[in-house]
Amino acid sequence: MTAQYESARREFAWDRPDHYNFARDTVDRLARERPGQRAMLWVDDSGTERELDFNHFSERSSRVANMLAAAGVRRGDRVVVLLTRQVAWWEVVTACLKMGAVAAPGTTQLSAKDIAYRVGAAEAVCVVTDASCADKVDAVAADCDTLHSRILVGGAREGWIDYDGASVSASAAFTPVDTAAEEDALCYFTSGTTGYPKMCIHNHLYALGHETTGRYWLDLSDDDLHWNISDTGWAKAAWSSYFAPWLRGAALFVHHTSGFDPAASLAMFGRYPITSFCGAPTVYRMFVQQPLADYAFDKLRSCVGAGEPLNPEVIERWRRATGLTIRDGYGQTETTLLCGNMLDVAARPGSMGKPSPGIELAVIDDAGNPLPPGAEGDVAVRVKPAPPLGLFKEYRGQPEKTAACFRGDWYITGDRARCDEDGYFWFVSRADDVILSAGYRIGPFEVESALLEHPAVIESAVVASPDPDRGEVVKAFIVLAGGYEAGPELEREIKDHVKRVTAPYKYPRKIAFVEELPKTVSGKIRRVELRDAEWRE
Numbered sequence: 322m323t324a325q326y327e328s329a330r331r332e333f334a335w336d337r338p339d340h341y342n343f344a345r346d347t348v349d350r351l352a353r354e355r356p357g358q359r360a361m362l363w364v365d366d367s368g369t370e371r372e373l374d375f376n377h378f379s380e381r382s383s384r385v386a387n388m389l390a391a392a393g394v395r396r397g398d399r400v401v402v403l404l405t406r407q408v409a410w411w412e413v414v415t416a417c418l419k420m421g422a423v424a425a426p427g428t429t430q431l432s433a434k435d436i437a438y439r440v441g442a443a444e445a446v447c448v449v450t451d452a453s454c455a456d457k458v459d460a461v462a463a464d465c466d467t468l469h470s471r472i473l474v475g476g477a478r479e480g481w482i483d484y485d486g487a488s489v490s491a492s493a494a495f496t497p498v499d500t501a502a503e504e505d506a507l508c509y510f511t512s513g514t515t516g517y518p519k520m521c522i523h524n525h526l527y528a529l530g531h532e533t534t535g536r537y538w539l540d541l542s543d544d545d546l547h548w549n550i551s552d553t554g555w556a557k558a559a560w561s562s563y564f565a566p567w568l569r570g571a572a573l574f575v576h577h578t579s580g581f582d583p584a585a586s587l588a589m590f591g592r593y594p595i596t597s598f599c600g601a602p603t604v605y606r607m608f609v610q611q612p613l614a615d616y617a618f619d620k621l622r623s624c625v626g627a628g629e630p631l632n633p634e635v636i637e638r639w640r641r642a643t644g645l646t647i648r649d650g651y652g653q654t655e656t657t658l659l660c661g662n663m664l665d666v667a668a669r670p671g672s673m674g675k676p677s678p679g680i681e682l683a684v685i686d687d688a689g690n691p692l693p694p695g696a697e698g699d700v701a702v703r704v705k706p707a708p709p710l711g712l713f714k715e716y717r718g719q720p721e722k723t724a725a726c727f728r729g730d731w732y733i734t735g736d737r738a739r740c741d742e743d744g745y746f747w748f749v750s751r752a753d754d755v756i757l758s759a760g761y762r763i764g765p766f767e768v769e770s771a772l773l774e775h776p777a778v779i780e781s782a783v784v785a786s787p788d789p790d791r792g793e794v795v796k797a798f799i800v801l802a803g804g805y806e807a808g809p810e811l812e813r814e815i816k817d818h819v820k821r822v823t824a825p826y827k828y829p830r831k832i833a834f835v836e837e838l839p840k841t842v843s844g845k846i847r848r849v850e851l852r853d854a855e856w857r858e
Contacts, residue, residue: 325665333678335710343528344382344419345497347567352379363408365577378415383495385416388487392470396421399443403427403450406577409474410553413449421498425508428554429453430824437461438517440468443508451475502526509556511654512764520717521654528564530711533677534658535565538650540623543570547597550604556654561599583607591617598624601760602631606790609635613642625650628760629792630748633670657711660746673746679709684740689729694742697749701731754848756785758793761826771823775815777805782838784852786831797829798851807834
């Protein structure tokens with residue numbers, strides 16, 4: 322079986338068309354060629370079920386594109402999309418691609434301040450959301466100079482366009498824009514070590530770059546029903562809930578729920594014919610705490626995990642219950658799948674797997690030289706003479722941060738790893754201080770900024786702390802201002818404060834009150850010292 326993978330690696334070549342539009346070249350094409358074929362099975366907690374074909378998304382995206390155009394959205398404009406797993410999310414993103422607008426998805430957990438930053442940084446002209454974020458958008462709209470249209474899904478509101486009514490009345494006739502391959506298509510905000518989130522820009526070929534994700538890792542075909550548990554605000558949704566499955570003609574299973582319940586989620590495998598599943602390690606860790614023998618997995622044939630390394634013991638417990646090995650994969654907001662435990666290659670639990678076809682991956686030293694097996698170094702992707710499809714264009718407005726990602730012929734992922742004699746990659750650590758908690762990417766600067774808005778906090782340092790369920794959680798080391806006393810009540814107050822002023826998933830689940838923070842001679846806080854102490858303990 323390994324021979325199939327090696328053959329794919331040797332023979333694979335990227336298709337690099339000069340023009341490409343996923344909405345036209347995949348969604349509309351599938352609607353024409355496979356009338357009636359299921360594209361999505363959508364269910365919610367109340368028992369509602371909707372089975373939708375590709376024609377639905379082809380037609381609805383055309384109507385939504387006309388609605389957006391009537392609202393003043395033009396080719397190249399940015400549209401912030403803040404929706405949960407409603408069908409409208411897929412309709413709006415497809416419509417943006419179809420008309421040449423740039424979709425900027427975000428989680429509905431964002432605070433009003435977060436939304437204002439994203440709208441302002443992207444110079445967005447339109448926000449599409451529902452009641453969960455409407456108040457927050459209204460609270461900052463006056464400060465967002467470029468924002469001229471607000472569209473509400475699931476109801477009517479003064480000053481907003483009614484998505485349901487306006488899209489239904491819009492024409493179903495729309496000629497897709499013949500977008501150039503290098504035109505902007507998506508804008509994702511990704512947290513870093515310093516400063517507010519960076520705008521990661523992808524071109525239209527990014528979608529086509531997920532051909533390898535869908536073919537070699539997810540191993541999807543047109544008779545699969547694929548379920549990816551991911552917030553629609555993260556790039557993982559673009560990977561596994563949109564581009565990769567539909568490029569392969571597979572249908573999506575979508576469970577629209579207010580919160581993750583491991584027991585309710587496990588019941589879905591017996592209730593619906595789900596054949597393929599993708600989840601963050603946190604999901605699997607919570608799954609294996611349930612009585613797995615009580616659940617049916619008759620149709621399930623493939624399971625993958627991504628976001629952080631998954632514990633080998635969790636992989637083994639899942640295998641004993643289902644007969645299936647969870648195959649880890651590795652990539653970033655800035656890329657498609659870089660490497661993974663492919664279905665036709667023997668998986669090595671705990672490994673990142675082997676490079677995807679079309680990707681030349683290496684562990685390199687500071688001079689850009691590939692290191693021998695077993696040596697730790699920077700995970701890097703060769704980008705010369707031509708980068709692989711799916712690599713981001715730039716961090717918009719931050720050329721110095723874009724340039725810092727490249728070293729000679731290589732793109733540097735910011736992760737450290739080693740490669741063994743057989744070509745499997747093994748994660749060692751991140752090269753920065755970004756925290757990966759339950760699939761969320763959290764920058765310490767954002768949390769520290771929120772903490773400093775509390776009058777009790779005079780200084781803080783935020784690091785990753787190990788957690789058996791979430792992999793990592795946010796821990797804050799806090800120096801108190803005079804007049805405040807450390808204790809459980811103040812700790813609760815500070816946690817609640819962070820939840821209010823920034824997205825709730827960023828709040829510090831652990832807090833330590835300290836007299837001082839470790840610093841360099843020049844006065845910079847040494848987060849690495851605090852983080853290393855956490856993991857040693």
